[in-house]
Amino acid sequence: MAGKNLVGPEADALDLGTVFRALADEHRRSVMTELAADRSDSERGCNSFDLPISKQTQTHHFRVLREAGLIDEIDYGNRKGIRLRRADIDKRFPGLLTLLGAESPGGTAPR
Amino acid sequence: MAGKNLVGPEADALDLGTVFRALADEHRRSVMTELAADRSDSERGCNSFDLPISKQTQTHHFRVLREAGLIDEIDYGNRKGIRLRRADIDKRFPGLLTLLGAESPGGTAPR
DNA sequence: CTTCAGGTACGATTCAAGTCGTACCTGAAG
DNA sequence: CTTCAGGTACGACTTGAATCGTACCTGAAG
Numbered sequence: 001m002a003g004k005n006l007v008g009p010e011a012d013a014l015d016l017g018t019v020f021r022a023l024a025d026e027h028r029r030s031v032m033t034e035l036a037a038d039r040s041d042s043e044r045g046c047n048s049f050d051l052p053i054s055k056q057t058q059t060h061h062f063r064v065l066r067e068a069g070l071i072d073e074i075d076y077g078n079r080k081g082i083r084l085r086r087a088d089i090d091k092r093f094p095g096l097l098t099l100l101g102a103e104s105p106g107g108t109a110p111r
Numbered sequence: 112m113a114g115k116n117l118v119g120p121e122a123d124a125l126d127l128g129t130v131f132r133a134l135a136d137e138h139r140r141s142v143m144t145e146l147a148a149d150r151s152d153s154e155r156g157c158n159s160f161d162l163p164i165s166k167q168t169q170t171h172h173f174r175v176l177r178e179a180g181l182i183d184e185i186d187y188g189n190r191k192g193i194r195l196r197r198a199d200i201d202k203r204f205p206g207l208l209t210l211l212g213a214e215s216p217g218g219t220a221p222r
Numbered sequence: 223c224t225t226c227a228g229g230t231a232c233g234a235t236t237c238a239a240g241t242c243g244t245a246c247c248t249g250a251a252g
Numbered sequence: 253c254t255t256c257a258g259g260t261a262c263g264a265c266t267t268g269a270a271t272c273g274t275a276c277c278t279g280a281a282g
Contacts, residue, residue, distance in 0.1 A: 016214055017137055024132040025240080047258080057241055059260060064239095078249040078258055093213055095206030102204055103127055136270080158228080168271055170230060175269095189228055189279040 003081065006066060006073040011088035014069040019093065022068035027051055028061050029100070032070060035084040036097040043074065043081040114192065117177060117184040122199035125180040130204065133179035138162055139172050140211070143181060146195040147208040154185065154192040 009015075023029050031049050035041075051058055062082065065071045070089060074081035089096055120126075134140050142160050146152075162169055173193065176182045181200060185192035200207055 016210070017135060017140060020131045020140070021135040021239095024128060024135050026128055027240090029128060029131070045258095053240085054242055055259065056243085056261090060240075075259090076249080078247085080259065093210055095210055099127070099204055099206055099210075132269095138270090156228095164270090165272055166229065167231090167273085171270075186229090187279080189277085191229065 003074045003076045006075055008066045008072065008085075009069040011069070011085075011091055014088065014092045016093065018068045019070065019096070022064050022070060023100075025061065025064075027053060028065055031061070031065065031082075032084075032097075033100045033103060035071070035082070036086075036100045038084075041084050041086050043083045046080050046082055114185040114187045117186055119177045119183065119196070120180040122180070122196075122203055125199065125203045127204070129179045130181065130207070133175050133181060134211075136172065136175075138164060139176055142172070142176065142193075143195075143208075144211045144214060146182070146193070147197075147211045149195075152195050152197050154194045157191050157193055 023032060031051070034049060035044070046058060046062060051061075053061075062071070062073060062080075066073045069092075070085060072083045072085055074083065086097065134143060142162070145160060146155070157169060157173060162172075164172075173182070173184060173191075177184045180203075181196060183194045183196055185194065197208065
């Protein structure tokens with residue numbers, strides 16, 4: 001029940017290259033955009049993001065995000081929780097999360 | 112003498128995924144960091160960045176940066192000029208260039 | 223003209239990353 | 253106990269990206 005928090009890098013150890021590489025993928029960026037949009041920063045389930053990829057690949061992506069220091073993964077054994085590390089990101093790279101909200105140019109153009 | 116400006120995307124067409132992918136590479140990011148640090152935004156030569164890679168690879172990297180909309184390349188035939196598209200970047204992704212200056216964590220810790 | 227340095231074009235190589243198939247683990251619910 | 257859904261581990265495949273070798277182009281300087 002107590003769920004172990006899987007380990008990620010310290011806030012000061014976040015690397016910009018690793019972060020950019022993590023955010024370069026469309027799927028991972030969509031996850032981060034959703035997380036950044038929710039100001040309450042509540043814990044979410046892995047499958048609450050509608051990712052059009054297999055669960056093995058989802059596992060891979062969430063691991064990349066965690067190892068980049070962008071999210072926390074809480075392991076409950078047979079299920080997993082995801083939480084945005086907003087404070088750490090804002091401390092290390094202020095403005096990054098805001099940037100994720102600027103996806104659409106004018107506001108409507110899809111591409 | 113007049114140097115043609117090689118074509119890149121419009122300011123509104125800058126794509127965050129493309130930009131992050133461009134900035135994920137250490138060499139390209141070092142170029143962008145240098146450019147962002149120079150507030151005068153003067154035109155620079157390609158070899159003014161001390162990149163430890165062959166010239167063919169440099170050509171490749173500068174092309175990626177241009178196609179991402181981050182720099183302008185001015186072709187003089189036998190030499191090339193590089194200029195940061197600061198205004199367009201600031202307009203489309205405000206805070207991004209500032210982020211590039213936050214490379215070192217505390218100020219000294221290398222990792 | 224020739225020479226030379228800066229750049230590009232094309233292809234080959236190498237390596238990292240995204241993806242999924244198969245098998246297995248974990249905890250909750252019957 | 254068994255069943256089942258969520259997740260992981262490992263391996264294989266595939267694609268894209270970084271790199272460089274060779275050859276060629278361009279403009280300036282002799």
